[in-house]
Amino acid sequence: MSDSIQHWRFDPLDTWFFREARGFDTSGSNALSSLFPPPARTVAGALRTLIGEQQGVDWARFADAGEYADLKQIIGSGDDLGALRLTGPYPQWNDERLYPVPLHLLAKDDDYRFLAPGEEDAAVVCDLGRVRLPRIVEQPDKPLPGAKPQEDGWLTGENLQRVLRGCRQNQTVVVNRRSRMRASASQTQVSETAGRRS
Numbered sequence: 001m002s003d004s005i006q007h008w009r010f011d012p013l014d015t016w017f018f019r020e021a022r023g024f025d026t027s028g029s030n031a032l033s034s035l036f037p038p039p040a041r042t043v044a045g046a047l048r049t050l051i052g053e054q055q056g057v058d059w060a061r062f063a064d065a066g067e068y069a070d071l072k073q074i075i076g077s078g079d080d081l082g083a084l085r086l087t088g089p090y091p092q093w094n095d096e097r098l099y100p101v102p103l104h105l106l107a108k109d110d111d112y113r114f115l116a117p118g119e120e121d122a123a124v125v126c127d128l129g130r131v132r133l134p135r136i137v138e139q140p141d142k143p144l145p146g147a148k149p150q151e152d153g154w155l156t157g158e159n160l161q162r163v164l165r166g167c168r169q170n171q172t173v174v175v176n177r178r179s180r181m182r183a184s185a186s187q188t189q190v191s192e193t194a195g196r197r198s
Contacts, residue, residue, distance in 0.1 A: 008047060009092075010043075016036070018034055018035045019034060019035070036091070037089045037090070037091050040089065043088065044081065044084070044086050047084070048081075051071075051074070052071065057071065062077070063077060063078075093154070097156075097157060099154065099155050100154060100155075101149070101150040102163055102164065103115075103149045104116070104149075106144070106147035106148055106149060107147055107148070108144055108145075108148070111144055112144075112147075113144050113147050114136070114137045115134040115135070115136060115137070116137050117132045117134060118134060118135045119135075120132065122135075
């Protein structure tokens with residue numbers, strides 16, 4: 001088998017829900033949250049199933065049947081991914097990869113502020129030693145009470161670069177919410193001699 005890189009894109013036909021790994025009966029609660037992007041193990045399972053289905057696998061016999069030895073070297077079995085090397089999944093918006101919003105970007109509605117290390121002369125002594133606590137970089141004429149990190153937000157590559165450079169406050173930073181995205185994954189097949197996934 002030759003080394004090759006394939007990109008796989010998943011587009012929803014309906015609403016997606018990727019639930020937590022804990023059982024429904026855990027702690028007497030029946031409410032589970034949906035995760036996005038989906039866990040890598042979920043995407044890996046979907047890709048392995050697709051490859052197996054294309055090869056006509058009888059899944060009831062797959063684990064024990066020697067007839068699938070060659071396929072097992074490629075897609076593995078159980079926790080062993082065989083020769084597959086997977087990266088991702090990476091959410092996309094309009095065919096552009098998205099990145100999680102850095103936690104130093106705070107937002108309220110469509111307005112943004114940044115956290116920055118506090119001044120050296122304002123350092124405090126605590127159990128971590130002498131530290132400079134973060135401060136909000138305010139615009140003097142526009143304080144933004146209630147701004148908070150965008151833990152469920154995503155940025156395009158261009159906007160991530162602008163945020164990391166501390167973009168000027170008059171530039172717009174587009175934060176894409178998870179409800180408007182699709183997931184993609186990159187999958188690399190490697191030779192059988194490459195060993196286990198790294």
